[in-house]
Amino acid sequence: MSAALLVLNTGSSSVKFRLFALDEALTLLAGGKVEDIGTGASFKAGLAGAAPQAVALEGADNHDSAMEAVLNWLDAQPQDWQLLAAAHRIVHGGERFTAPVALDQAAMDYLQSLSPLAPLHQPHNLAGVRALARRRPGIRQYGCFDTAFHARHGALFNRYALPDSLFERGIRRYGFHGLSYDWIAHQLRHHHPKLAQGKVVAAHLGNGASLCAMKQLASIDTTMGMTALEGLPMGTRCGNIDAGAVVYMVKGLGMPIEDIEYQLYEESGLKGLSGLSNDVKTLLASSDPKARFALNFFALKVAQQIAAMAVSLGGLDAVVFTGGIGENAAPLRKQILAHLAFLPPFGHLVIAANEEGCMALEIQEHFAKELL
Template structure:
């Protein structure tokens, strides 16, 4: 039987999981899997530590309409018997919102769960499912140590000014501030930068986490100085289905003049805007890039226009720019998006190596570029696995750097 740390990322329609060896410095997963289509048409898929897909006979059997509460115990039972059996020592969970006081991951207690539940309105697409998964694991494996890993924690290093809205102080004191998200991804990128940049890793870096959810983080000394997302994950960049920054007056107009309800406005902002709304076709960048439709091209160009503008604004927070890092689904795989964004930043000294960009190479800036431009795959799960081991065993070790050595 294999001792392992379980990592869980639960969403409204999918459940991602991974197993890692019992160590504070994990370097690779033993198993990664996903259950998609929760509540409608559940589909299970998984790959072993070598990246090989499990055969259908090895896969987990799931009911088509199973809910998250049902899938968690089924998954745990399947893991217990998978390839000689897995002994789960602890579980780490991605929790999108940790509020203003959590500066790192935390051991799960009933008091913590109650606190996280109060934050559900600030991350309605994620938080309720994150908490539900924790409770489901606790019900199936009573007494199992669990750790909540927050997407907001990485940004608590920001100065007060970077976190403030220009609102009355009473509202600020009540917690209406800029929190920032995608912190687990930024944590991983910060850990691996020395391998790619050497001493320059502590310079002025902007990381573009571009996926269906998208944000940017300006770092110095590999700590968050400013970020594009704010009070909720709606702010900042244009995303797959979210519009990003919008004039608040538009929302008042929708409510007061067009008679929309708050629920309808919420659905508009979270579900039907962004790439999907502008194109009228899809929120999937790959589909839009293959489409001949004028609307698809306009959606892509607006996505890149907004991203370049946000990046230039974040550069002001760190007084210049030494490195850009692209990561996440779009950032790692769309040469077109990277090219369109960087073309708008040529005035900042950004110059791409066209061939390297098309190959999705790690370094895609040309020799003439005064700004390093890198493509680094993110790994939020490995950050969670290491944190879970450290908080449940008391063994503290420096987080490892991953990736290729710096030039």
């Protein structure tokens, strides 16, 4: 019987999973996802090396029932594996968690307190932990954090121009997408050793989007800050905005805070600019001038902030694209690079995102002795 690690990424309407053998190679055993939870959910899963197949699903109205479907599917497979532990992607680790941790009650209470800083992600990430605990209380559960990769930023890169009293109360820049950037660092170390010693801007471009300035594989700077709202325009999030505009929405327009939060997180970005969609495929295929404007705006802002990251690094050896847009939208990559053509020559490449693989590596590195 082979020991196995379940890696979970629980979103607002989805549960994505990968199952890895707890061997030296972290062999991938299976994977799949439940999507559209609560609104006509669907489930696809498959063993490693096989195409995912649709799985019968008798309703998945919440994360509990979705988690049950995943566990039932795993139990039904004929392979001789023993599920020993689970690792969860958790977006915000705050100041306390700068490496993966065992998720006891104290850890969960602290992570719950960070939910206002990542309202689109944190509550759902933690719902996955609770759903699994209810069904498999004997399984050890660990959290892996998107903020951890950036935890060693210097003061020049983790401060806002605010008084110390606010910094001491947690108003600071954390950065996100760290699991994606950690995987990029791993891939550069093993497959591009020359770049691994250089100055690289990694561009995680998807429905959530950010940049990371990496020097010798360490995060020096990043575009997201205290929350996952800062930085680049995204699928439905605004990115950088004058803080005074938010004050005006409250005092001048009389908008409730909840409405402002919804507008900035759910109705802005590519969706807000185009008035059509946050999906880049849809926008690229559209003849609507607003679709083209939204894409032009996105490409320009990405290029501008890549240049800013190059300043943080003191140079630029390569740009690495990853994420759904970064990997698949070649016209946008071309447009972004065209904006940067004035810079001294630099390389560019695409590396497929693999946050689940990164999480498995982190658990192996930090907890192998207690699991095996």
